[in-house]
Amino acid sequence: MDDLRQTIRDYVIKEYVEEGDETEIELQTPLISGGIVDSFSMVSLKRFLEKKYDIQIPDDEATPEAFDNVERIAALVERIRQG
Amino acid sequence: MEAGYGMSDTPGYAELSNGFDWSLAEAELGYEHGDIINIGWYCSDRPCRLGLADKPALIWENIHGDERLYSFDDVRLLSNAIAAFLRELGLQPEERICLFMDRLPELYISFLGILKMGGIAQPLYSAFGDESLWTRLQDAGTAAVITQKKHLGKVRRIRDRLPELRHIIVVDGERAKRQEREITLRMDELPRPDHFDLYPATAETPSVLHYTSGTTGQPKGAQHVHYSLIAQYLTAKWVLDLKPDDIYWCNADPGWITGTSYGIIGPWSNGTTQVVLDSGFNAELWYRFIEKHRVTVWYSAPTAIRLLMKEGSALPKRFDLSSLRHLCSVGEPLNAEAVIWSQETFGLPFRDTYWQTETGCIVITNFPGLEVKPGSMGLPFPGIPAAVLQPQTFEPLTEPGTVGIIALRAPWPSFIRGYWNNEEGYRAKFVNGWYLTGDRASVDADGYYWFMGRDDDVINTGGHLVGPFEIESALLEHPAVAESAAVGKPDPVNMEVVKAFVTLKPGHAPDGDLELEIMNFIRKKLSPIAMPQEIEFVESLPKTRSGKIMRRVLRAQEWGEPVGDISTLMED
Numbered sequence: 204m205d206d207l208r209q210t211i212r213d214y215v216i217k218e219y220v221e222e223g224d225e226t227e228i229e230l231q232t233p234l235i236s237g238g239i240v241d242s243f244s245m246v247s248l249k250r251f252l253e254k255k256y257d258i259q260i261p262d263d264e265a266t267p268e269a270f271d272n273v274e275r276i277a278a279l280v281e282r283i284r285q286g
Numbered sequence: 287m288e289a290g291y292g293m294s295d296t297p298g299y300a301e302l303s304n305g306f307d308w309s310l311a312e313a314e315l316g317y318e319h320g321d322i323i324n325i326g327w328y329c330s331d332r333p334c335r336l337g338l339a340d341k342p343a344l345i346w347e348n349i350h351g352d353e354r355l356y357s358f359d360d361v362r363l364l365s366n367a368i369a370a371f372l373r374e375l376g377l378q379p380e381e382r383i384c385l386f387m388d389r390l391p392e393l394y395i396s397f398l399g400i401l402k403m404g405g406i407a408q409p410l411y412s413a414f415g416d417e418s419l420w421t422r423l424q425d426a427g428t429a430a431v432i433t434q435k436k437h438l439g440k441v442r443r444i445r446d447r448l449p450e451l452r453h454i455i456v457v458d459g460e461r462a463k464r465q466e467r468e469i470t471l472r473m474d475e476l477p478r479p480d481h482f483d484l485y486p487a488t489a490e491t492p493s494v495l496h497y498t499s500g501t502t503g504q505p506k507g508a509q510h511v512h513y514s515l516i517a518q519y520l521t522a523k524w525v526l527d528l529k530p531d532d533i534y535w536c537n538a539d540p541g542w543i544t545g546t547s548y549g550i551i552g553p554w555s556n557g558t559t560q561v562v563l564d565s566g567f568n569a570e571l572w573y574r575f576i577e578k579h580r581v582t583v584w585y586s587a588p589t590a591i592r593l594l595m596k597e598g599s600a601l602p603k604r605f606d607l608s609s610l611r612h613l614c615s616v617g618e619p620l621n622a623e624a625v626i627w628s629q630e631t632f633g634l635p636f637r638d639t640y641w642q643t644e645t646g647c648i649v650i651t652n653f654p655g656l657e658v659k660p661g662s663m664g665l666p667f668p669g670i671p672a673a674v675l676q677p678q679t680f681e682p683l684t685e686p687g688t689v690g691i692i693a694l695r696a697p698w699p700s701f702i703r704g705y706w707n708n709e710e711g712y713r714a715k716f717v718n719g720w721y722l723t724g725d726r727a728s729v730d731a732d733g734y735y736w737f738m739g740r741d742d743d744v745i746n747t748g749g750h751l752v753g754p755f756e757i758e759s760a761l762l763e764h765p766a767v768a769e770s771a772a773v774g775k776p777d778p779v780n781m782e783v784v785k786a787f788v789t790l791k792p793g794h795a796p797d798g799d800l801e802l803e804i805m806n807f808i809r810k811k812l813s814p815i816a817m818p819q820e821i822e823f824v825e826s827l828p829k830t831r832s833g834k835i836m837r838r839v840l841r842a843q844e845w846g847e848p849v850g851d852i853s854t855l856m857e858d
Contacts, residue, residue: 221436
């Protein structure tokens with residue numbers, strides 16, 4: 204797992220997985236559809252990514268599908284960073 | 287007016303309204319005044335007695351593909367088992383027993399078990415953070431919480447501040463890991479008693495306690511009684527148009543009242559099979575679920591419908607959704623575009639239904655068979671007189687198109703009997719015998735209601751009411767925050783979302799890190815729905831000369847509306 208994916212995964216575990224919850228977060232673990240990150244909380248995850256990677260994620264790209272697992276989020280960040 | 291879509295054989299609105307009396311629902315349920323009326327029995331034992339014992343009551347699925355099926359007889363026996371378990375723990379009738387978990391089968395069946403042993407079911411949204419959970423458990427003096435391993439940490443962090451909480455019942459996980467006051471309840475391993483000595487609830491026996499937010503103070507516990515069944519049964523039959531062969535899907539979480547009135551009581555008292563998907567939003571997953579289970583009646587919410595719209599019309603065409611025959615929506619007003627999109631996409635309009643935690647059942651609706659006017663709330667349910675009142679005189683407005691406060695003439699079977707420990711708050715909801723909903727609307731010449739907005743500062747985000755006071759109180763607990771105001775701001779999906787205006791204490795500077803920190807602080811303390819989606823750091827907040835923060839000034843700015851009278855505004 205590269206740094207980008209590791210950072211996103213660590214943040215998801217730290218912020219959205221309840222202490223004592225033994226849910227494993229892998230690259231493909233469903234986050235939104237899996238009920239780990241709800242659509243309201245997605246805004247704070249988006250804000251974290253924008254701040255951490257100094258990017259702007261357009262609202263129409265911040266969809267539940269695009270944020271549904273670490274791999275998709277990382278791919279979105281990579282695409283935006285590459286312009 | 288009754289042009290309709292030819293989709294229902296329910297008698298027409300005019301016919302049902304003529305001489306309406308709730309006693310017709312009582313007769314259908316075989317209830318007579320003074321009888322025992324226990325919702326737990328009516329939703330499990332009665333369907334079995336009517337020959338539905340082997341019929342699926344609950345087909346449950348989660349994101350991982352796990353599937354569980356419970357017949358009405360399973361629900362009857364398992365709710366007996368849970369009721370016996372709770373009674374053996376020493377829990378007494380009318381003690382509050384909280385359900386704090388995701389949409390697991392244990393949630394639905396425990397709800398009936400609590401009612402069968404005479405307890406008051408107190409469902410709470412499982413995404414609530416520590417403080418939101420504590421506020422509601424402390425206020426209710428809750429005696430037991432039924433939860434799951436995933437949410438146990440939140441209960442453990444607050445239990446020392448809850449002296450009345452005697453039992454924490456965990457439906458999964460390892461028994462060896464239980465701590466003080468904790469006990470494991472594995473529903474599927476319980477003995478299934480054919481007989482349970484049912485608590486002899488009567489019409490006014492308390493049944494369910496749902497918490498709802500207001501403008502001032504902490505959330506209030508809306509107290510319902512077993513007689514609510516009469517209205518929930520009939521509205522589910524007439525508005526949701528539930529029929530014996532239907533497969534019904536209600537998107538609502540039972541932590542909120544839609545999820546109990548129409549996610550448990552309505553369908554099961556009608557003997558209807560319901561399907562439950564324990565997942566977050568995913569358009570493809572949802573369409574596949576409808577196709578797989580041949581869902582016929584779908585009760586959803588505007589936020590979900592607008593998210594589906596964003597995914598486009600091509601996606602639903604990949605699935606066979608021809609089983610759908612009736613669609614309804616609840617939560618916040620359903621915009622005209624969503625109704626039109628639904629008609630084009632599914633060949634059916636989503637029919638808006640309007641009601642509140644306090645009303646216990648649908649009170650204004652686009653009745654089956656009636657013409658849907660896209661964007662309208664519809665017409666009052668028979669037997670529930672409604673009006674819009676002039677905001678100063680509280681007299682009913684008769685001129686079509688004039689905006690006033692939606693008011694209802696209570697009581698009816700499912701109307702609340704009070705707020706828990708808050709008689710003053712309950713009385714304040716009434717003027718001249720009218721219950722004031724806090725929502726504004728106009729009525730057109732055909733009698734259709736058109737939603738205009740809230741009449742107070744409560745924020746309706748994604749169909750959930752959030753009280754600004756609760757958010758502001760939590761914000762003040764953040765070490766950097768000096769003052770705060772929370773208002774709703776427009777949002778294309780959720781209708782409105784929370785925005786906070788914050789002044790900082792000396793030594794703190796506004797930046798993106800602090801904004802994110804405060805957002806997460808509120809999310810964990812209260813809930814994701816209460817988390818400000820935006821924080822604006824300001825030098826000062828608009829206040830009256832007496833020092834009260836004027837939220838309406840900030841809200842008007844966000845909505846681009848006139849600020850109104852600011853003669854009392856304090857000048858800096």
